[in-house]
Amino acid sequence: MEDTTMIWIEKYRPVTLADIVGQDDIVERLQSYVRTGNLPHLLFTGSAGVGKTTAAVALAREFFGESWNLNFRELNASDERGIDVVRNQIKQFARTSPLGGATFKILFLDEADALTPDAQAALRRTMESYATTCRFILSCNYSSKIIDPIQSRCAIYRFRSLSAEAITKEILRIAENEKISITGPAIQAIVYIAQGDMRKAINALQGAAILAQEIDAGMVYAITATARPDEIEDLLSTSLSGDFEGAEAILHHLLQDRGIAPNELINQCYRTIVRREMDPNLRVALIDQLGTTDFRLSEGASTDIQMEAMIAQFVLQARKHG
Amino acid sequence: MDWAEKYRPAHLDEVVGNSTALRQMLDWARTWSRDKKPLILYGKPGTGKTSSAHALAADMGWEVIELNASDQRTRAAIERTAVSGSTTASLTGAQRKLIVIDEADNLHGTADRGGARAILDLIRGSRQPVILIANDLYAIPGEIRSRCDGVQFKALQARSIAPRLRYICAAEKISCSEQALHQIAEAAHGDMRAAVNMLYASASGRERLSEEILPSGKDDRSSIFDLIVAIYGNTAPEALLKIAYDVDETPDTLIQWIEANLEGIPEIDDLSAAYSCLSRADEYLGYTYRQQYHTLWRYATSLMVLGVGSVADRRGLHARITPPERWKRMSSYQKQKAVRSSMLRKVSSSLHMPQRTFLETYMSPLGIVIDRDPLTYAREFSLDADELDLFLHDRARAASVTRALAAEEKAEVTKKERETKSRRKQEEGGKMRQKELPAKREEAPLPEPPAEKSSQKSQKTLFEGF
Numbered sequence: 034m035e036d037t038t039m040i041w042i043e044k045y046r047p048v049t050l051a052d053i054v055g056q057d058d059i060v061e062r063l064q065s066y067v068r069t070g071n072l073p074h075l076l077f078t079g080s081a082g083v084g085k086t087t088a089a090v091a092l093a094r095e096f097f098g099e100s101w102n103l104n105f106r107e108l109n110a111s112d113e114r115g116i117d118v119v120r121n122q123i124k125q126f127a128r129t130s131p132l133g134g135a136t137f138k139i140l141f142l143d144e145a146d147a148l149t150p151d152a153q154a155a156l157r158r159t160m161e162s163y164a165t166t167c168r169f170i171l172s173c174n175y176s177s178k179i180i181d182p183i184q185s186r187c188a189i190y191r192f193r194s195l196s197a198e199a200i201t202k203e204i205l206r207i208a209e210n211e212k213i214s215i216t217g218p219a220i221q222a223i224v225y226i227a228q229g230d231m232r233k234a235i236n237a238l239q240g241a242a243i244l245a246q247e248i249d250a251g252m253v254y255a256i257t258a259t260a261r262p263d264e265i266e267d268l269l270s271t272s273l274s275g276d277f278e279g280a281e282a283i284l285h286h287l288l289q290d291r292g293i294a295p296n297e298l299i300n301q302c303y304r305t306i307v308r309r310e311m312d313p314n315l316r317v318a319l320i321d322q323l324g325t326t327d328f329r330l331s332e333g334a335s336t337d338i339q340m341e342a343m344i345a346q347f348v349l350q351a352r353k354h355g
Numbered sequence: 356m357d358w359a360e361k362y363r364p365a366h367l368d369e370v371v372g373n374s375t376a377l378r379q380m381l382d383w384a385r386t387w388s389r390d391k392k393p394l395i396l397y398g399k400p401g402t403g404k405t406s407s408a409h410a411l412a413a414d415m416g417w418e419v420i421e422l423n424a425s426d427q428r429t430r431a432a433i434e435r436t437a438v439s440g441s442t443t444a445s446l447t448g449a450q451r452k453l454i455v456i457d458e459a460d461n462l463h464g465t466a467d468r469g470g471a472r473a474i475l476d477l478i479r480g481s482r483q484p485v486i487l488i489a490n491d492l493y494a495i496p497g498e499i500r501s502r503c504d505g506v507q508f509k510a511l512q513a514r515s516i517a518p519r520l521r522y523i524c525a526a527e528k529i530s531c532s533e534q535a536l537h538q539i540a541e542a543a544h545g546d547m548r549a550a551v552n553m554l555y556a557s558a559s560g561r562e563r564l565s566e567e568i569l570p571s572g573k574d575d576r577s578s579i580f581d582l583i584v585a586i587y588g589n590t591a592p593e594a595l596l597k598i599a600y601d602v603d604e605t606p607d608t609l610i611q612w613i614e615a616n617l618e619g620i621p622e623i624d625d626l627s628a629a630y631s632c633l634s635r636a637d638e639y640l641g642y643t644y645r646q647q648y649h650t651l652w653r654y655a656t657s658l659m660v661l662g663v664g665s666v667a668d669r670r671g672l673h674a675r676i677t678p679p680e681r682w683k684r685m686s687s688y689q690k691q692k693a694v695r696s697s698m699l700r701k702v703s704s705s706l707h708m709p710q711r712t713f714l715e716t717y718m719s720p721l722g723i724v725i726d727r728d729p730l731t732y733a734r735e736f737s738l739d740a741d742e743l744d745l746f747l748h749d750r751a752r753a754a755s756v757t758r759a760l761a762a763e764e765k766a767e768v769t770k771k772e773r774e775t776k777s778r779r780k781q782e783e784g785g786k787m788r789q790k791e792l793p794a795k796r797e798e799a800p801l802p803e804p805p806a807e808k809s810s811q812k813s814q815k816t817l818f819e820g821f
Contacts, residue, residue, distance in 0.1 A: 062556065073357060073552055078603070158458070164357070177604050182490060185400035185549045186359075188556035191603075296650075303653065308593050313665030316592060317632060317658060324639055324654030331648045 041239040042232050045207050050091045053084050054231075055199030059190050063088060067095045072137070074160060074169045076145075076184065078176040079192030082230030085172045088192075089141040092170075100133030106140050111147035123156075127163035138167045146173035153180045160186065194229030203231060204238055213242050218250035226257050258293050265301045269309070272347040280344045288340065295336045299327050315354035322346045358555040359548045362523050367410045370403050371519050371547060372511040377407060379506050384415050384484065387451070390765075393478050393485035395459065395500065397492040398508030401546030404488045405457060407508075412453040417484070421455045452483045459487040460494035471496045478502050479768070493690050497697050501739045501757070510545025513537065519547065520554050529558050578602050580676050582609070583616050586664045587672035599660045606655045607640050611679040613659050618674045625666050632662025698742035705736055722746040729756045734763075 047053045050060050050067070066072045072092075077085040086107070093105035106126045123140060131138045148156065160169050160183070169187075173179055176189060201220055208215045219241070227234035240256035241248045254261050264287060272280035287293050306319050326343040330336065364370045367377055376396070383394060396404040412419045456474060475498055478485055489495055492505055517540040524531040539557070543550035582598050590598075599609060614633055620626050639655035642648070703710040708717070725732045725746045733743050733756055744753040 073556055154458070175603055175605060177608070181546075182400040185546050186552070188552050300650075303657075307596060307657065307661075313592070313661070313668075317662045317665055320654060320657045320661065321635055324651065324658070327654065328639070328642050328651060331642075331646055331651070 041207065042235045045203075045210075045235060047084075047087055047091060048094065050088065050095060053088060053091065054203050055195040056084055056088070056192055059088065059192065062190070063092055064095075067092070070096075070136070072096070072139070072168045074164075074187045075171070076176060076179065076187035076189045077170065077172040077192060078174065078189065080174060080194060080230070082227075082232035082234075083192040083195055084231065085192055086141070086143065089139070089170045089172070093139050093141075096139070097133065097135050100135065103132040104135045104138040106138070107143065108140070109143040111144045123159060124163075127159060127167040130166055137165070139170060140167055141170045141172065143172050144174075145171035146175055146178035150180050153183055157183050157186070195227075195231055196229075197224045200224050200227055200229075200231060200234045204234060207235065207238060208248075211242060213246050213248060215248040216250065219248045219253050222250040222253040222259075222261075225262060226253065226259055258291075258297060260287050260291065260293050260298065260301055262301075262305070265298075265305045266309075268344075269302065269305060269347070272344050273311075273315075273351040275348055275352060277345060277348050280348070281341060284340060284344055288336070295330060295340055296327070298340070299323050299330075312354050315350060318350045318354065319347060322350065358523060358527075359551045362519075362526075362551060364403075364406050364410050365413055367407065367414050370407050370410055372515045373403060373407075373508050376506045376508055380407060380411050381414075383504070384411055384417075387484050389482060391484070393481075393487060393503045395487045395489060395492065395495065395503045395505050396508060397460075397489045397505060399510055399546065400490060401543075401548035401550075402508040402510060403547060404508050405455075408453070408455045408486045408488065411486075412455075415451070415453075418452045419455055420452050421457065454481065454483055454485045455488065456485070457488045459499070460489035460491045471499060475499055475502070493693060497694065497739050497741065498737070511547055512545070513540040513543075516540040516543060516545075516547055516550045520550060523551065523554060524558070527558070531558065579604060579609070579612055582660070583612065583676050584672055586613065586660060587619055587667045587670060589669045590664070592661050592664070595660050595664055596657060599656050606636070606652050606659070609656065610636055610640065610659050613663055615679040616672075616674070616676055617663070619670065619672050620667060629663045629666040632658050632666070636662065694741040695745065698738065698745055701736050701738065701742070729753070730759055733757060733760055 050064050053060050077088065079085055089107070090105070094101045097104045106122075108122060123142075126138065126140055129138075142156075145153075145156075157180070171179065171183070171187065176184065176191075201224065204215065204220055204223055215238075223234050223237050226237050237253055237257050238248070241252040244252050244256060250261070253259075264283070268280060268283045268287070271283060287298060288295065303320065303323050306316060306323070309316075322343055326339050329339050367381060370377060380394065380396075383391060396408060398404060409419060411417075454477070459474070474487075475496075478499065479502070487495070487499070487503060492500065517536050520536045520539060521531070524536070535557075539550055539553045543553060578598070579602050582595075582602050585595055585598050599606075602609065610633060617626060617629055620629055636655040636659035639651050639658065643651040643655065699710045699714065702721070703713045706713060706717070713721075725743075729743060729747060729752070732738070732746075738757075740750075740754045740757040743756060744750055747753050747756075
């Protein structure tokens with residue numbers, strides 16, 4: 034495959050455990066399993082794009098070497114619509130003996146918290162009865178949604194949201210490899226957009242790299258259809274100062290000229306309001322307004338009217354709590 | 356090898372904690388006769404239920420027949436393994452065989468059809484001691500539960516987990532700092548298996564272990580306390596939200612905890628302001644579930660955390676943090692619901708009418724009839740004490756009726772057995788001795804046991820027979 038057509042999130046997915054960034058403690062523990070040749074069942078928790086799947090695949094590669102593909106299977110509990118398929122596939126995979134001299138196989142079950150408690154009870158049986166031939170790595174967003182008996186049988190690893198440094202490091206590595214130059218503000222923009230999610234960060238970088246060999250912050254915001262933080266601050270401070278017309282003009286500019294999706298705008302306003310210095314009661318009132326608008330939009334209400342109504346409410350609430 | 360297996364206690368005196376439960380088991384085993392009820396060992400995972408059952412057998416010199424999770428729990432399977440095991444003599448010459456049925460609270464759904472019924476038959480017909488193991492006592496069908504004695508296994512204290520970890524470290528020749536051991540023991544939240552797994556996860560392949568990198572424990576419930584403290588404290592909004600996300604509980608659990616701990620805000624004006632934030636948050640939870648649009652969750656979280664936080668306004672928390680009272684009420688409500696639905700199933704199927712029809716039109720008149728002669732009707736519908744109480748509204752009376760019924764049943768069994776014995780004696784004179792028959796009684800068939808959980812969500816049963 035040509036390099037230019039390759040998706041970077043796959044191209045730069047870490048191959049070995051040592052390549053994984055931002056999860057040093059976890060990587061160290063996983064490497065020691067490889068050294069001893071032993072592996073308990075594992076439970077990975079954490080939000081999207083922090084390296085759960087990558088860690089599982091890398092672990093399998095280091096355990097099995099060449100034959101990793103034969104002894105590793107990845108399933109997504111929420112994708113596989115027919116639960117029978119999952120059931121049969123899991124059992125089929127778990128009960129056959131490992132290949133290529135491996136002592137066990139690894140089954141990676143993504144989004145395991147999508148399984149109902151009863152389905153998890155059944156999964157527990159499978160885990161126990163095939164424990165000699167198969168190790169399970171479960172991954173989920175909330176470990177509290179995994180039933181206690183399974184938690185009790187797994188070593189639990191919580192993957193943290195990636196730090197700005199970890200994302201910066203990886204972006205610089207890729208940029209160097211792809212021979213593109215990227216400005217400091219552009220990296221900050223990527224970090225702002227990614228919110229700890231490496232997949233988002235790399236996607237933004239690849240998107241911007243299509244535009245030019247030299248990437249600046251403007252391109253990053255443009256390609257990801259994201260408003261700059263200062264634009265959001267401008268929108269908020271104008272409406273909170275009581276200037277409805279001024280705020281309306283900014284809103285129109287962002288929505289129509291810049292083509293930013295209303296949901297994304299709400300999302301960014303939310304992030305700013307949470308962080309911004311303001312009266313606590315006003316903050317709560319504004320968040321409630323954002324939520325109301327978000328809900329109405331999801332119900333199919335008209336974008337322009339709802340967004341303007343939201344700004345009007347911002348003005349009103351600011352006056353009330355001023 | 357997995358340390359949790361490797362260091363599974365072989366004898367009762369090696370089992371950590373729960374000494375009352377262990378004594379109860381030992382007494383039961385030492386004085387075991389066919390009149391003894393089977394035991395149900397119940398409690399949270401990793402508290403030593405399975406280990407104790409096996410250790411007990413080892414100490415008594417009994418053989419173990421285990422029916423566990425991996426078996427498809429159909430009636431036939433149980434009968435094949437357990438009923439034959441319980442009535443025929445042992446090959447190894449062990450005196451008795453202990454039948455252990457693990458995960459007895461997961462008997463429901465199509466794949467286990469008849470499984471509960473078979474266990475019931477096994478319990479009544481067994482000539483060998485039987486132990487059932489479950490996490491949730493009330494998830495076991497009432498007919499089974501009422502014929503067994505419960506033995507509760509409680510979560511272990513961190514200070515009793517630590518010595519066991521120290522022992523394992525010594526056996527594995529790993530030097531380990533006291534602080535690391537205590538950290539693991541605390542993080543395990545009373546679950547020995549989790550503690551040993553954590554130790555294994557952090558120590559395998561090393562020669563020494565200090566309090567550096569340990570894998571995370573089981574769900575860290577204590578951080579929900581951190582959240583409550585932070586809400587009442589002087590915490591920046593962003594930091595407060597970060598704690599809320601770190602708690603690793605869904606917002607619908609958080610809101611219950613926050614509501615349960617509003618006591619710190621006694622003034623009615625402030626309290627009602629706090630409640631209106633919670634109520635808005637709750638609306639967002641409703642939208643989230645109705646629309647499956649999880650972005651709305653964040654508004655629920657912010658409103659409950661920041662909203663109540665701004666009302667609490669750094670006043671600090673002076674009361675003890677308590678878990679949601681509603682949960683306690685809910686668990687007793689769930690029990691009530693289970694009793695009610697199992698009664699409905701039994702009665703309406705014997706009367707050949709839809710449950711709803713029975714409930715609306717026939718329940719009260721039948722109550723009057725039953726009140727006249729509870730014993731007969733309890734026998735006819737095979738009601739247990741809780742179910743009978745729904746008609747009698749008199750707990751003590753319902754209990755005494757079911758006791759009488761149980762005595763009757765037992766007398767019946769003994770009589771049947773005596774008859775079989777005398778018949779066998781006659782036969783022995785002439786023919787070769789025939790193969791021993793399981794002591795099965797002909798009785799009015801029991802209705803299908805209640806599949807308590809499975810009726811709630813149809814999807815739940817799809818994974819059965821995994």
